[in-house]
Amino acid sequence: MSSTYTASITAPVNIATLKYWGKRDTSLNLPTNSSISVTLDQADLKTTTSAMASADFTKDRLWLNGEEDLQLSQSKRLTQVLSSLKEKRRLREAKDESLEKISSWFVHIVSVNNFPTAAGLASSAAGFAALVVCIAKLFELDDDMTELSKIARQGSGSACRSLFGGFVAWEMGSLADGSDSKAVEVCPLNHWPEMKACVLVACADKKDVSSTSGMQLTVKTSDLFQKRIDEVVPERFEQMKKSIHDKNFALFAELTMKDSNSFHATCLDSYPPIFYMNDTSKKIVKLVHLINAFYNETIVAYTFDAGPNAVLYYLEQNELKLMSFIYAMFKDLNGWETKYSTEELNKFISN
Numbered sequence: 001m002s003s004t005y006t007a008s009i010t011a012p013v014n015i016a017t018l019k020y021w022g023k024r025d026t027s028l029n030l031p032t033n034s035s036i037s038v039t040l041d042q043a044d045l046k047t048t049t050s051a052m053a054s055a056d057f058t059k060d061r062l063w064l065n066g067e068e069d070l071q072l073s074q075s076k077r078l079t080q081v082l083s084s085l086k087e088k089r090r091l092r093e094a095k096d097e098s099l100e101k102i103s104s105w106f107v108h109i110v111s112v113n114n115f116p117t118a119a120g121l122a123s124s125a126a127g128f129a130a131l132v133v134c135i136a137k138l139f140e141l142d143d144d145m146t147e148l149s150k151i152a153r154q155g156s157g158s159a160c161r162s163l164f165g166g167f168v169a170w171e172m173g174s175l176a177d178g179s180d181s182k183a184v185e186v187c188p189l190n191h192w193p194e195m196k197a198c199v200l201v202a203c204a205d206k207k208d209v210s211s212t213s214g215m216q217l218t219v220k221t222s223d224l225f226q227k228r229i230d231e232v233v234p235e236r237f238e239q240m241k242k243s244i245h246d247k248n249f250a251l252f253a254e255l256t257m258k259d260s261n262s263f264h265a266t267c268l269d270s271y272p273p274i275f276y277m278n279d280t281s282k283k284i285v286k287l288v289h290l291i292n293a294f295y296n297e298t299i300v301a302y303t304f305d306a307g308p309n310a311v312l313y314y315l316e317q318n319e320l321k322l323m324s325f326i327y328a329m330f331k332d333l334n335g336w337e338t339k340y341s342t343e344e345l346n347k348f349i350s351n
């Protein structure tokens with residue numbers, strides 16, 4: 001048996017606080033607007049990917065959550081990502097004679113998510129980020145994360161942001177070849193370590209309109225969309241980066257909620273309309289505004305991706321204040337578990 005190469009890594013989910021919605025180039029995944037996200041703690045939502053290259057393999061193969069993806073060769077995005085990485089390795093081999101010529105070998109990839117796949121919890125972001133970083137490690141590439149983000153972007157746009165921890169921007173760029181459409185760090189997580197996220201799973205089913213087809217329907221049919229990309233998002237992009245730099249939670253939260261609402265409004269304004277949020281999602285929106293009004297301070301923000309599940313952002317010092325409300329609302333659901341005692345949870349809303 002000839003030699004094999006292996007690599008294994010984990011990649012976290014990122015949830016956009018300023019949403020990417022719309023492609024100006026569908027094959028290169030170039031967006032119609034820049035976006036910002038927060039990369040969630042790896043302990044909670046993550047993809048673990050392992051890869052092996054061997055001269056004995058006869059084709060590229062991928063197993064996702066224990067099942068082989070038999071359509072791999074038909075997935076344009078996956079094959080595009082794999083061939084870009086193989087090409088980078090081939091260029092290294094051409095420069096360095098001592099390197100084994102593994103760029104022509106096939107790879108086997110095993111990828112597992114520890115959370116529902118395709119339910120609007122950014123599984124494709126973590127998945128493609130993990131794939132790119134894992135294969136880059138396997139091929140011993142020396143590209144930095146921004147450079148690799150351009151490849152991850154071609155798999156799934158939002159994946160480019162999962163290559164960084166903390167607060168991340170995807171700069172849309174303006175070049176036709178996509179070479180300036182890349183992820184950059186806004187601030188590392190330790191700049192604002194008090195920032196926490198809580199995911200409320202309203203429904204773990206797979207979404208019925210994929211983000212790719214949903215966003216292109218919006219681009220083609222929504223009247224609100226043009227204003228969003230020309231005026232609303234460019235201004236919000238700068239304001240949101242500043243709110244992160246200044247650790248201004250109230251502003252960050254307001255921009256995050258407004259942007260989630262604006263994105264879902266363009267979905268509703270598409271024809272036929274797209275509904276990602278359900279009745280539970282709408283109750284969560286009301287609850288968050290009620291909580292902020294109750295405390296007379298913005299302590300929590302919601303955001304919804306292309307699905308009904310909410311991600312709430314808050315500062316650690318306000319966790320109990322927030323959890324008191326979540327507890328009051330959802331304590332009768334199965335599987336309720338919390339690190340707080342019932343007395344603690346009742347402290348704020350019973351008096």
Ligand code: PMV
Nearest residue numbers: 016019020157158211305306
């Ligand atoms: O990266 P995609 O194609 O799965 O699209 C992601 C779109 C949103 O999650 C709704 C927004 C975003 O910026 O992540």
